[in-house]
Amino acid sequence: MRLRSLAIYSAALAISAWVALPLVLIAIAAFTPRDILYQWPRPFWPEKFTLDTIRFFLRSTGVWQSTLNSVFVAGLTIVLAFAIAAPAGYAVARFRFRGRDALQLAILTTKMFPATVLSIPLAVAFIRWRLYDTLLGVAIVHTALSIPFVTVIVTSVFIGISYELEEAAMTLGSSRLQAFFRVTLPMALPGLAASAIFTFVLSWNEVFASTILTLNNRTLPALIIDSVLGQGAPLHFRFAGGFFMIVPALIIIFLIRRYLLTLWGVTVR
Amino acid sequence: MAEIQFQNLWKKYGKVAAIKDLTLNIRDGEFLVLLGPSGCGKTTTLRALAGLETLDRGRILIGGRDVTSLPPGRRGIAMVFQSYAVFPHMRVYDNIVFGLRMRHVGDAEQRRRAEEVAELLQISPLLGRYPAQLSGGQRQRVAVARAIVMEPDVLLMDEPLSNLDALLRLHMRAELKRLHRELRSTTVYVTHDQTEALSLGDRIAVMKDGEIVQCASPTEIYDRPASRFVGGFIGTPPMNFLEGVLRRSNGSVAVETSGGAIPLAGVGGAAVDGSVIVGIRPEHIEVLAQPQTGSLPAEIVVAEPAGPTQLLTVQAGPQILKVTVPSDLPVQPGSQVWLRLNPARIRLMDPSTGAALAAR
Numbered sequence: 001m002r003l004r005s006l007a008i009y010s011a012a013l014a015i016s017a018w019v020a021l022p023l024v025l026i027a028i029a030a031f032t033p034r035d036i037l038y039q040w041p042r043p044f045w046p047e048k049f050t051l052d053t054i055r056f057f058l059r060s061t062g063v064w065q066s067t068l069n070s071v072f073v074a075g076l077t078i079v080l081a082f083a084i085a086a087p088a089g090y091a092v093a094r095f096r097f098r099g100r101d102a103l104q105l106a107i108l109t110t111k112m113f114p115a116t117v118l119s120i121p122l123a124v125a126f127i128r129w130r131l132y133d134t135l136l137g138v139a140i141v142h143t144a145l146s147i148p149f150v151t152v153i154v155t156s157v158f159i160g161i162s163y164e165l166e167e168a169a170m171t172l173g174s175s176r177l178q179a180f181f182r183v184t185l186p187m188a189l190p191g192l193a194a195s196a197i198f199t200f201v202l203s204w205n206e207v208f209a210s211t212i213l214t215l216n217n218r219t220l221p222a223l224i225i226d227s228v229l230g231q232g233a234p235l236h237f238r239f240a241g242g243f244f245m246i247v248p249a250l251i252i253i254f255l256i257r258r259y260l261l262t263l264w265g266v267t268v269r
Numbered sequence: 270m271a272e273i274q275f276q277n278l279w280k281k282y283g284k285v286a287a288i289k290d291l292t293l294n295i296r297d298g299e300f301l302v303l304l305g306p307s308g309c310g311k312t313t314t315l316r317a318l319a320g321l322e323t324l325d326r327g328r329i330l331i332g333g334r335d336v337t338s339l340p341p342g343r344r345g346i347a348m349v350f351q352s353y354a355v356f357p358h359m360r361v362y363d364n365i366v367f368g369l370r371m372r373h374v375g376d377a378e379q380r381r382r383a384e385e386v387a388e389l390l391q392i393s394p395l396l397g398r399y400p401a402q403l404s405g406g407q408r409q410r411v412a413v414a415r416a417i418v419m420e421p422d423v424l425l426m427d428e429p430l431s432n433l434d435a436l437l438r439l440h441m442r443a444e445l446k447r448l449h450r451e452l453r454s455t456t457v458y459v460t461h462d463q464t465e466a467l468s469l470g471d472r473i474a475v476m477k478d479g480e481i482v483q484c485a486s487p488t489e490i491y492d493r494p495a496s497r498f499v500g501g502f503i504g505t506p507p508m509n510f511l512e513g514v515l516r517r518s519n520g521s522v523a524v525e526t527s528g529g530a531i532p533l534a535g536v537g538g539a540a541v542d543g544s545v546i547v548g549i550r551p552e553h554i555e556v557l558a559q560p561q562t563g564s565l566p567a568e569i570v571v572a573e574p575a576g577p578t579q580l581l582t583v584q585a586g587p588q589i590l591k592v593t594v595p596s597d598l599p600v601q602p603g604s605q606v607w608l609r610l611n612p613a614r615i616r617l618m619d620p621s622t623g624a625a626l627a628a629r
Binding site: 162165169171172173174178182183186 | 320340341347356357
């Protein structure tokens with residue numbers, strides 16, 4: 001029995017380290033003074049910390065603009081994804097209709113499709129539709145990427161709210177729509193908010209589509225990738241940028257972790 | 270207040286018919302119980318009446334008004350759900366006045382009516398609480414209050430007591446009966462619990478496979494079941510059934526069973542010589558220590574004391590019977606006894622259809 005819990009704990013430790021160690025290293029490096037960062041051998045614990053690298057990163061050309069771009073794209077993605085996926089999720093949760101199972105399978109299979117294959121046709125189509133290098137274009141792609149996720153989450157949120165409550169509201173004189181807005185929506189709100197925030201993180205972190213579909217209107221990840229790969233940005237810029245990307249995602253995931261667990265718990269079943 | 274008419278209702282789910290050509294009239298102010306095993310269509314019937322289920326065919330009239338295509342909120346009904354369906358994000362008070370708000374009743378009137386029903390259901394101290402802070406029984410009362418505050422023409426209840434523990438159920442059952450006596454609104458009550466049905470209903474409609482097999486008063490249903498199904502479904506333990514052949518000789522009538530002949534008090538014109546099923550309730554069988562004319566020899570298999578009575582399982586020939594006897598009757602498992610079936614209480618049934626034969 002003790003051996004068993006020992007095995008479980010060491011496995012948990014290994015998996016946590018696998019996820020957390022790079023984050024810790026990036027965070028340490030982001031606050032390490034430049035001269036220590038370029039030393040060899042580099043000390044694991046730099047003894048001295050500084051905000052210089054972060055300041056340098058924030059003052060670099062385009063960082064603020066692309067941060068705003070990222071926030072705008074993420075906001076638009078949330079609006080578009082919810083406009084499409086929330087009604088879909090409600091329908092899957094509440095109604096038995098022809099093609100319901102096929103729809104649920106289709107939602108999963110879109111996740112299996114390699115986005116790389118789409119990149120050239122997508123760029124060509126966006127140029128043709130004048131969406132290339134626009135934030136709307138990026139938001140549309142992010143919407144497409146997040147719809148499966150949002151649909152699955154919203155479905156589980158609505159399944160968790162008994163339909164009898166809506167029926168009770170209807171027997172008490174409300175219409176189907178009133179029943180939804182007065183009973184189901186207020187109860188679904190925390191779950192929906194959690195999935196909206198998660199959609200934000202998806203969009204905030206998305207780098208592939210943002211990079212190939214923009215030139216001047218870069219989102220933050222696209223800007224960082226471009227400056228690293230295209231212009232060979234220095235090491236300290238990379239660490240500062242990486243840290244700046246990670247922090248919002250970490251904070252958000254931490255805040256909504258309870259919801260994510262229950263949401264996926266319900267979905268996996 | 271209103272009478273309800275079901276006219277030839279049909280509802281199919283795919284190929285399965287949940288309600289088959291159901292016709293029933295419910296009187297104004299009546300307490301009607303829809304009783305049957307799960308899957309018999311009783312809940313579907315209630316939901317169709319509420320407007321939560323669309324029918325394939327047939328019409329529903331409430332107070333002479335055709336409500337078949339009206340939405341639930343405009344039928345003059347209120348419903349108590351099995352899960353109570355109390356809104357968890359609203360305080361008890363807001364739950365109770367929800368329907369009044371939807372009807373745009375004034376604030377003062379809302380408060381007056383809410384306080385009145387809260388008084389009636391003894392939940393006045395709970396008005397400011399959230400449902401999560403209530404016990405199951407209290408939530409049940411909120412659900413009932415929310416329904417009757419609407420002063421509905423028709424009150425619908427879908428197994429409202431099935432989630433309560435036994436003692437609370439007994440208490441709420443009496444409470445519901447008192448409420449009905451005070452409010453006198455037409456009530457349709459769905460249950461699979463025959464005790465509830467017998468104690469609450471003015472009339473009971475026993476359903477099976479989407480059809481009403483018998484609709485009558487509780488005593489009529491209990492004493493004169495219309496079929497083997499009704500007799501077997503109602504009563505704890507249910508009616509006993511013995512197979513036999515009906516014979517007339519010298520003016521007297523008897524059923525020959527493999528255990529012996531059972532004399533009958535009389536047979537209506539409908540019954541002819543041939544195979545029959547003898548239906549008899551456990552309390553209408555007398556257990557004798559000595560043989561008598563017309564008694565069946567039997568052996569006691571099990572004796573279970575149940576407070577004021579004891580329940581015997583006896584074997585008469587190949588047939589197993591349940592018999593209730595006074596608890597002071599000395600019986601030993603394995604001992605030989607004789608059974609006398611009260612001829613006045615025997616109900617004969619057709620072995621192929623299970624339908625009761627016209628007279629006993």
